[in-house]
Amino acid sequence: MSEAAPRRIWLCADDYGMSPGVNRAIRDLIARHRINATSVMMVGHAIDRDEVRALIDVAAANPDCAIGLHATLTAPFSPLTMHYHPLHGGIFLPLGRKLRGTLLRRHDRAIIATELTAQLEAFAERFGRMPDYVDGHQHVQLFPQVRDAFVDVVKTLAPDAWVRQCGRSQPLARRLGSPKPLLLDALSAPFRHRAARAGLAFNPGFSGAYDFARDSDFESLMASFLDGLPDRGLVMCHPGFVDDVLISLDPFTGQREREHAFLAGDRFPALLDAHNVALLRRADRFSTTPSPTEN
Numbered sequence: 001m002s003e004a005a006p007r008r009i010w011l012c013a014d015d016y017g018m019s020p021g022v023n024r025a026i027r028d029l030i031a032r033h034r035i036n037a038t039s040v041m042m043v044g045h046a047i048d049r050d051e052v053r054a055l056i057d058v059a060a061a062n063p064d065c066a067i068g069l070h071a072t073l074t075a076p077f078s079p080l081t082m083h084y085h086p087l088h089g090g091i092f093l094p095l096g097r098k099l100r101g102t103l104l105r106r107h108d109r110a111i112i113a114t115e116l117t118a119q120l121e122a123f124a125e126r127f128g129r130m131p132d133y134v135d136g137h138q139h140v141q142l143f144p145q146v147r148d149a150f151v152d153v154v155k156t157l158a159p160d161a162w163v164r165q166c167g168r169s170q171p172l173a174r175r176l177g178s179p180k181p182l183l184l185d186a187l188s189a190p191f192r193h194r195a196a197r198a199g200l201a202f203n204p205g206f207s208g209a210y211d212f213a214r215d216s217d218f219e220s221l222m223a224s225f226l227d228g229l230p231d232r233g234l235v236m237c238h239p240g241f242v243d244d245v246l247i248s249l250d251p252f253t254g255q256r257e258r259e260h261a262f263l264a265g266d267r268f269p270a271l272l273d274a275h276n277v278a279l280l281r282r283a284d285r286f287s288t289t290p291s292p293t294e295n
Contacts (some may be wrong), residue, residue, distance in 0.1 A: 008276040009226075010203060010234040011263075012037035012105035014070055014137070016055060017044025018249060021241035023051050025260040027058045029239060030065050031276045034263045036279040037234075039070035039135050042122040043077040044126045045245050052126045064173055064281040068161070069123045072118055074098050076249055080118040095138050102143040113149035120157050130157065132282065133170075135164035142166060142187035144145065147194055162201040164234060165192050166209070181209050205233030212238070212252040218262045219271065226275040234286075240262055 013026045016038045016168045017288070021044055023110075029035045033178065038055070041047060075094045084106075086093060086101070093101065101107050134140060134154050141150045154161055154237050167188030168181060184206070195202050207225035210216060225235045240246060240256030247253060262268055272278065 004276060007229065007231045007233070008278050008280040008284065009229060009232070010066070010280055011035045012039060012066075012068070012135075012234055012236050013239055014039045014135075014211050014236055014238070015041060015044070015238060016070070017041035017047035017051065019044075019240070019243050019245035020051070021045045021243035021246055022046070022239075022256065025110070025239040025241045025256070027054060029260065029263055030055075030058045030062050030143065031064055032264060033064070033279075034063050035237070035239075036062075036270060036282065037066040037068060039068045039133075039137075040123065040127075040131075041072050041077070041137060042119045042126070043072045043080060045249065047126075053250045058218070063281065064283075066282045068133035068135060069076065069120060069131040070135060070137050071119055071141060072155065073112065073281040074138050077137075079115050080122060081111075081115045081266065084115050095140075098140065099143055100149050102145045105145060105147045107222065109149045112146055113153050116149060116159065117154045120153060122264065124157075125147065131161055133162045134158060135166065138185070139184060142184065142191045144190075147191045151194045151198050151200065155200060158167055159200070162203070163195050164206070165195065165202045166206045169208060172264035177264065180211075182190075184209060203232060203234040205230040206236075207233070215258075218230045218255070218258050219267060222262065223271060224269070225273070226271070226277055229277075232280065272288050 006158050013029060013035050015022050016026050017023065017040050026038050030038065055067065059067055064093055075088065076091055078091050125152055154163055165188045166184040192202060207229055209220055229235065236260050237259035238252065238256050241260065242257060244252045
């Protein structure tokens with residue numbers, strides 16, 4: 001009996017542009033062919049032309065690596081557009097306040113669309129093209145009001161890009177437990193429906209969410225992320241080297257270095273082999289666009 005074909009997945013490093021140390025760790029993994037996607041924050045603190053050029057250069061040596069936009073609408077980052085609101089002290093609202101405000105429909109979709117347009121245009125100006133895909137920092141693309149603006153802007157400016165949904169594909173009994181993944185499941189259903197109606201492709205499965213504040217064994221976590229992930233599913237990761245910029249922006253520091261160490265080490269390829277998983281090539285676009293009725 002022939003061996004089953006491997007499941008092909010996206011392994012996407014989020015937050016390129018957050019800090020120089022995060023950028024260096026992501027570029028190192030691209031150079032090693034250990035990841036095949038990275039999401040770029042155009043409002044990050046380390047996204048000048050030198051950092052962009054360094055990413056373009058390392059990705060040129062690994063043409064299987066996709067580069068996407070990490071649309072950002074939460075603190076501690078600032079908008080690109082002058083009249084964006086609401087803000088807190090000149091920066092975006094914290095995650096919890098942003099989610100509550102959108103759930104209560106207190107935000108202006110047109111203002112959100114203008115900011116997302118500016119971030120997409122900034123990406124195109126720096127990289128010389130539109131992104132391969134678009135996702136959201138802290139999953140903000142899934143939020144009510146944001147998701148409508150997000151899908152409309154991507155459809156208008158980058159219709160060939162795919163978008164990230166964050167719903168899991170495992171049976172319900174296996175999805176019960178942690179509240180964060182359950183919230184992502186709930187927010188992803190209407191996002192998938194909206195994206196499908198717009199004709200945008202998206203990943204059929206998602207994993208990678210965990211409690212970043214705990215000193216978790218990332219090898220065990222990665223094994224659980226791969227378990228049950230469908231072909232063309234996506235695993236997000238957050239590798240990085242700790243530096244002063246990262247410390248000033250984000251409490252998730254040491255775990256980033258543990259993620260990088262595992263992904264760069266010898267045990268990661270063995271784990272992929274054990275699960276019969278391979279990394280997708282950038283040229284392998286989604287073959288079909290799910291119907292609007294998928295949930």
